Amino acid sequence: xxxxxxxxxxxxxxxxxxxxxxxxxxxxxxxxxxxxxxxxxxxxxxxxxxxxxxxxxxxxxxxxxxxxxxxxxxxxxxxxxxxxxxxxxxxxxxxxxxxxxxxxxxxxxxxxxxxxxxxxxxxxxxxxxxxxxxxxxxxxxxxxxxxxxxxxxxxxxxxxxxxxxxxxxxxxxxxxxxxxxxxxxxxxxxxxxxxxxxxxxxxxxxxxxxxxxx
Numbered sequence: 001x002x003x004x005x006x007x008x009x010x011x012x013x014x015x016x017x018x019x020x021x022x023x024x025x026x027x028x029x030x031x032x033x034x035x036x037x038x039x040x041x042x043x044x045x046x047x048x049x050x051x052x053x054x055x056x057x058x059x060x061x062x063x064x065x066x067x068x069x070x071x072x073x074x075x076x077x078x079x080x081x082x083x084x085x086x087x088x089x090x091x092x093x094x095x096x097x098x099x100x101x102x103x104x105x106x107x108x109x110x111x112x113x114x115x116x117x118x119x120x121x122x123x124x125x126x127x128x129x130x131x132x133x134x135x136x137x138x139x140x141x142x143x144x145x146x147x148x149x150x151x152x153x154x155x156x157x158x159x160x161x162x163x164x165x166x167x168x169x170x171x172x173x174x175x176x177x178x179x180x181x182x183x184x185x186x187x188x189x190x191x192x193x194x195x196x197x198x199x200x201x202x203x204x205x206x207x208x209x210x211x212x213x214x
Contacts, residue, residue, distance in 0.1 A: 001024075001026065001027055001028070001049045002027075002028045002029075002030060002045050002047060002048045002049055003020060003027060003028075003029055003030070003048070003049060003050045003051075003052065003115075004030040004031075004032060004038070004041055004042065004045070004048050004050070004051045004052070005017065005029060005030065005031050005032070005051075005052045005081075006031075006032045006033075006037075006038050006051060006052065006053045006054055006057065006065075007031075007033065007052075007054040007057075007081070008033040008034065008054070008056075008057055008058055009054075010033075012054075012104070013031045013033075016029075016052065016081075016111075017029045017031065019108045019111060019112070020112075020115075023112050030045060030048070033057070033058075034057055034058055034059055034060065035057065035059065035060040035065050038051075038065065038069075042069075042073065042076075048076065049077070049119060050076070050077045050078075050079065050115065050118065050119060051069065051076060051077070051078045051079065052079050052081045052102070052115075053065065053066060053069075053078055053079065053080055053081065053098075054080075054081055054082060055080060055082045055084065055089070055093070056082070056083075056084070063092055063093065063096050066078060066080065066093065066096045066097060066098060067096050067097065070096065070097035077099045077100075077118050077119065078097065078098055078099060079098060079099055079100040079101070079102055079114065079115070079118055079124075080093040080098045080100070080101045080102065081102045081104060082101070082102075082103065082104060083103070083104045083105075085101065085103040085104075085105075090125065094125075094145060099118050099123055099124075099145075100114055100117070100118045100123055100124040100125060101124075101125045101126070102114050102124075102125075102126045103126050106126040110126050111126075114126055117189070120189055121186075121189045122187075122188065122189030123145055123187060123188075123189075145187055146183070146184065146187060149170075149172075149180060150180045150183055150184055150187075152170055153166055153170065153177060153180040153181060153184065154184050154196075156169055156170070157181065157184070157193060157196070158196075158197060158200070163177050163178065163181070181193075184196065188200070
């Protein structure tokens with residue numbers, strides 16, 4: 001399996017390479033320091049499984065490169081790795097299509113856990129993210145990549161309401177609710193409502209009680 005690290009600091013590239021290879025010696029770690037090298041390596045290695053992307057690169061805005069990669073390679077998971085991890089930056093990266101956000105202050109174990117989650121089809125934001133938008137209307141919309149309507153469905157789902165009551169409360173058809181529930185489970189990389197609740201609890205995310213009682 002191949003992972004591409006995009007960062008213009010040689011020491012960081014070397015450190016990340018060591019962490020990844022110590023976790024699995026079968027990994028092939030590629031390194032790029034700018035947009036041109038990134039596109040060249042991805043063209044040479046179309047089987048790359050994941051990209052770790054720094055947002056501060058010479059000659060390119062990280063979010064622009066992220067958007068370009070998402071457009072040209074929509075199936076390639078891209079994880080932002082950044083020293084800047086305020087809520088606005090996290091939200092912008094997730095909105096641009098990042099599958100995860102890892103602060104450079106994260107521990108090696110947290111980094112590996114995030115990569116494992118994302119390679120398994122999930123999404124992940126490390127707990128080191130400063131003031132990340134954990135909950136909106138009781139649901140982590142930006143972190144999970146959910147739409148506002150999906151977040152409304154998730155909020156009611158976590159209250160234990162069946163699809164018929166969710167349909168009534170949100171004035172949606174049962175078919176539409178089923179589509180939203182499927183998208184929510186897919187975003188959490190789980191297969192049932194109970195697993196969704198467990199996964200959210202594992203991430204330290206819960207429903208805002210004020211929104212639950214409204």
